[in-house]
Amino acid sequence: xxxxxxxxxxxxxxxxxxxxxxxxxxxxxxxxxxxxxxxxxxxxxxxxxxxxxxxxxxxxxxxxxxxxxxxxxxxxxxxxxxxxxxxxxxxxxxxxxxxxxxxxxxxxxxxxxxxxxxxxxxxxxxxxxxxxxxxxxxxxxxxxxxxxxxxxxxxxxxxxxxxxxxxxxxxxxxxxxxxxxxxxxxxxxxxxxxxxxxxxxxxxxxxxxxxxxxxxxxxxxxxxxxxxxxxxxxxxxxxxxxxxxxxxxxxxxxxxxxxxxxxxxxxxxxxxxxxxxxxxxxxxxxxxxxxxxxxxxxxxxxxxxxxxxxxxxxxxxxxxxxxxxxxxxxxxxxxxxxxxxxxxxxxxxxxxxxxxxxxxxxxxxxxxxxxxxxxxxxxxxxxxxxxxxxxxxxxxxxxxxxxxxxxxxxxxxxxxxxxxxxxxxxxxxxxxxxxxxxxxxxxxxxxxxxxxxxxxxxxxxxxxxxxxxxxxxxxxxxxxxxxxxxxxxxxxxxxxxxxxxxxxxxxxxxx
Amino acid sequence: xxxxxxxxxxxxxxxxxxxxxxxxxxxxxxxxxxxxxxxxxxxxxxxxxxxxxxxxxxxxxxxxxxxxxxxxxxxxxxxxxxxxxxxxxxxxxxxxxxxxxxxxxxxxxxxxxxxxxxxxxxx
Numbered sequence: 032x033x034x035x036x037x038x039x040x041x042x043x044x045x046x047x048x049x050x051x052x053x054x055x056x057x058x059x060x061x062x063x064x065x066x067x068x069x070x071x072x073x074x075x076x077x078x079x080x081x082x083x084x085x086x087x088x089x090x091x092x093x094x095x096x097x098x099x100x101x102x103x104x105x106x107x108x109x110x111x112x113x114x115x116x117x118x119x120x121x122x123x124x125x126x127x128x129x130x131x132x133x134x135x136x137x138x139x140x141x142x143x144x145x146x147x148x149x150x151x152x153x154x155x156x157x158x159x160x161x162x163x164x165x166x167x168x169x170x171x172x173x174x175x176x177x178x179x180x181x182x183x184x185x186x187x188x189x190x191x192x193x194x195x196x197x198x199x200x201x202x203x204x205x206x207x208x209x210x211x212x213x214x215x216x217x218x219x220x221x222x223x224x225x226x227x228x229x230x231x232x233x234x235x236x237x238x239x240x241x242x243x244x245x246x247x248x249x250x251x252x253x254x255x256x257x258x259x260x261x262x263x264x265x266x267x268x269x270x271x272x273x274x275x276x277x278x279x280x281x282x283x284x285x286x287x288x289x290x291x292x293x294x295x296x297x298x299x300x301x302x303x304x305x306x307x308x309x310x311x312x313x314x315x316x317x318x319x320x321x322x323x324x325x326x327x328x329x330x331x332x333x334x335x336x337x338x339x340x341x342x343x344x345x346x347x348x349x350x351x352x353x354x355x356x357x358x359x360x361x362x363x364x365x366x367x368x369x370x371x372x373x374x375x376x377x378x379x380x381x382x383x384x385x386x387x388x389x390x391x392x393x394x395x396x397x398x399x400x401x402x403x404x405x406x407x408x409x410x411x412x413x414x415x416x417x418x419x420x421x422x423x424x425x426x427x428x429x430x431x432x433x434x435x436x437x438x439x440x441x442x443x444x445x446x447x448x449x450x451x452x453x454x455x456x457x458x459x460x461x462x463x464x465x466x467x468x469x470x471x472x473x474x475x476x477x478x479x480x481x482x483x484x485x486x487x488x489x490x491x492x493x494x495x496x497x498x499x500x501x502x503x504x505x506x507x508x509x510x511x512x513x514x515x516x517x518x519x520x521x522x523x524x525x526x527x528x529x530x531x532x533x534x535x536x537x538x539x540x541x542x
Numbered sequence: 543x544x545x546x547x548x549x550x551x552x553x554x555x556x557x558x559x560x561x562x563x564x565x566x567x568x569x570x571x572x573x574x575x576x577x578x579x580x581x582x583x584x585x586x587x588x589x590x591x592x593x594x595x596x597x598x599x600x601x602x603x604x605x606x607x608x609x610x611x612x613x614x615x616x617x618x619x620x621x622x623x624x625x626x627x628x629x630x631x632x633x634x635x636x637x638x639x640x641x642x643x644x645x646x647x648x649x650x651x652x653x654x655x656x657x658x659x660x661x662x663x664x665x
Contacts, residue, residue, distance in 0.1 A: 502607075
């Protein structure tokens with residue numbers, strides 16, 4: 032029988048000396064009641080280091096006489112000797128149970144790792160004029176990362192990178208299913224958007240609730256350098272050209288969440304020397320000892336600073352290990368896939384389509400000064416100001432310009448808290464500071480994506496004083512007057528305002 | 543936890559109610575600022591002076607509060623003066639054109655001297 036730790040008999044048995052006559056015990060105790068019902072006459076507490084670890088229970092003597100004082104002494108003596116041995120036995124049993132549990136988990140992880148590794152490509156596609164590089168390292172708990180190459184006739188190559196939302200065996204099974212469905216769909220359909228749509232519709236009825244798969248599927252025409260891709264909620268790839276590195280955007284819901292989804296397609300052209308990096312969360316979400324995240328801006332800057340190709344992978348891993356330090360336990364799977372068109376002039380040049388030039392392209396010498404999150408609560412813009420002021424101290428910004436920076440950051444953060452995140456404390460505002468050689472960029476991101484960006488009236492003080500406009504509505508107006516440039520981007524979930532400040536006094540003040 | 547870091551102290555000079563603002567002029571300051579204005583305007587002075595000398599922070603909501611005070615003052619044909627603004631907030635008062643509707647002085651003494659000499663009001 033088990034005795035509940037809060038049963039009054041526990042305290043009683045710890046306090047008494049020697050065997051206890053159970054039948055005459057007057058305690059409001061379920062255990063005492065059970066002992067009585069079982070016909071126990073004497074209970075001898077077994078104690079070890081002040082804890083009650085068991086009871087030696089005796090029924091009535093067979094002679095039907097009462098226990099004699101020497102019986103009680105003998106029992107007491109016995110209990111004192113038995114208790115340490117029982118304690119040791121208990122500890123051994125607990126350790127065996129723990130070892131079995133660890134073994135069971137390890138076994139499960141081995142199975143998960145085996146499923147994943149069996150299904151990952153064994154060799155890299157060999158394509159004249161192209162260099163493909165991959166890196167995959169599962170976390171100890173084995174996340175759900177995967178990648179795949181599908182070689183088609185006519186020099187087309189399918190590239191898949193994905194991440195299942197769960198870990199361990201369940202994630203590995205969903206990964207295996209997704210991979211098979213996608214391979215089958217890719218044989219029948221040319222359009223990456225249609226392939227993802229088809230996979231989503233087939234996966235949705237079978238995937239366990241609360242699980243989903245982010246997945247990017249691209250088709251490369253190795254002759255022209257044209258890359259067509261669609262994206263189901265996966266990290267955006269980086270395109271690196273000689274001029275810039277850009278995050279190429281195509282949006283869509285992760286696979287398995289909702290049926291009937293459609294997926295945007297994006298087309299880019301890779302010229303000689305250009306390269307693309309596909310990556311999973313494991314790299315950008317790695318933390319250092321100060322709990323700072325590696326982050327997208329840092330990754331983007333690193334991609335920009337490297338000539339590209341498969342050597343980029345080693346470079347990124349080196350930077351990751353420099354960032355996390357030596358005693359790093361990897362939190363999530365890391366998957367990297369690089370694709371580079373060789374710079375050889377004998378390769379057919381890219382098609383005539385213009386190369387995408389996205390706003391906010393990182394320059395080669397950009398670096399991340401700080402990256403942090405704030406809860407969406409009124410007044411928290413003050414914290415944003417303090418953190419930003421601290422982070423830019425090394426830039427020695429002239430005091431008047433610093434005040435303008437602080438006002439712009441405060442107003443952008445207030446908008447994010449109030450309008451983007453609707454003052455919901457569970458939705459954070461993310462702030463990233465990126466410094467380049469001649470400009471500082473502050474990105475303030477909230478969860479206000481997927482809605483039209485309101486265009487407030489230009490505030491006019493005469494109308495406000497006359498009561499024709501609300502007295503409020505100064506935020507965006509102030510920001511515009513404080514910064515050198517303002518960029519706004521939005522996707523289905525996030526809204527980002529990027530405040531750009533020229534460094535080294537190259538400003539055109541409004542005052 | 544968000545809390546008000548704002549205080550307003552009212553004093554009376556001949557013809558002018560003086561509001562000494564202190565701390566952060568933001569949403570949390572609304573109640574105290576409006577109460578201070580009501581207090582400063584109680585005996586119907588010709589002008590009200592907002593002294594920003596001890597203000598560390600003004601955000602867009604704080605600007606809206608000042609606009610609200612200006613609107614109230616205008617309705618009762620009372621002049622609003624300001625003093626003690628830092629260079630940065632002076633610039634913001636100019637950008638928002640608040641400075642077109644309130645005369646701005648460097649300090650309280652010059653503001654009071656001017657108020658005493660020019661009680662007339664233009665809105």
